[in-house]
Amino acid sequence: MSMAAPDWYLVSLRPRGQHEPMRSAAARHGGGVVAISPWALRRRDDEHVEATLSMALGAPRVVFTSPAAVRAAAALLPLRPTEHQQWFAVGSGTAAALADAGAREVATPERMDSEGLLALPGLQDIARTRIGLVTAPGGRGTLVPAFEARGATVVRADVYHRQPLSPSPRAMTALRELQRPAVLAVSSGEGLQQVLLNLPPDLASRLRALPVVAASDRLVELAERLGFDRASRARSARPADLADAAAAALR
Template structure:
């Protein structure tokens, strides 16, 4: 009997998942969208315009931070600061808002940001980190040690979507989902919680694609043993890595 085509589970926020689903459909790859979080405005969003106006360097750690912040002051970002994005997707979001000079590290994580020449001599400079409700503590810690004046601005929050696992997980299994795309530690934690108990063996036997070695290590410690790390967090990078992973699995 011929094996049913593999189906990929996409756990990013809805718009991003749908975009990736469309990219995969062009390649004949089945995908199911199931966001685990929704993006909502953060508690500090009303303060972002004042914080950005007085900053020397602005670092955005996700495109959601740029989307939310830009909506507050009608996308009129000041010209004076140096703009730094954690990766190409965040850079592209800024460019959509007419911020064209955006620095991006070769490595799309806190360590990569800290290696940038623009963040070496920062003593006395005011650095604002646009983020969600938590994260990037290493970045702030290291910049503070370099004597920068560092402030966080919580531009958005990830709010958990309530899901019925007793119905949802069997549906995924019926759709032959055996590859999971998880792009944050929060998504990984929520997915594990959703499958706790009866569905754990299915979860940990599935292939997992993620976007950083840190998340891959968390997944390995949790029990996953088929883990791949994408070259980036953009949907284009995820698609390219997924195609490699699925083609390799098909031929093995």
């Protein structure tokens, strides 16, 4: 028996190999996915990175910015907070990755973005405090300036990097031939800009014609600056929340 065609599509901008959670989330609302990968994630494992990570993990407060950062760090060193440390995750997915790695006492904001993280009580009184930031180059660009403005010293460990990718011919064909209603899900400003830069003009225009659901107010504002007319906020960057918002945007 053949499966019915989806009623609508979620255009998913995620790293290569990480679209499956979006497919499952969209399918619960009768949707399909057009997968476009702005980059692939590559773990860094040289001696300098391990040394920097060791210093970051030794800080009194340690912040992880993504599940990919957790996985890359865990491949290098054990992730075990001491009783004298406070560890933080930018969202529930990052916290879950830390729990899988053995770090369960982690603070996570209800609002799962940089602004929510910065509002956590444990990151307020941080003058003359070292903060370990486990992350990748680019992204979460508001964190370091915000920590430093509060008087903290940031020990940054870039444990992976993003290798830019051009949209695949399959993805461009799917976007060009899209006949049913569609919504663009945005959880990374850099990812959105990377895709727009590499799409042919006709497909960039087609993408801009779609309604957007974005994972933060900052991303809503970015989408509007980039020429998207209809942008709304999802509860978080989790696939389920993005798919819920996308389904609501089409009602």
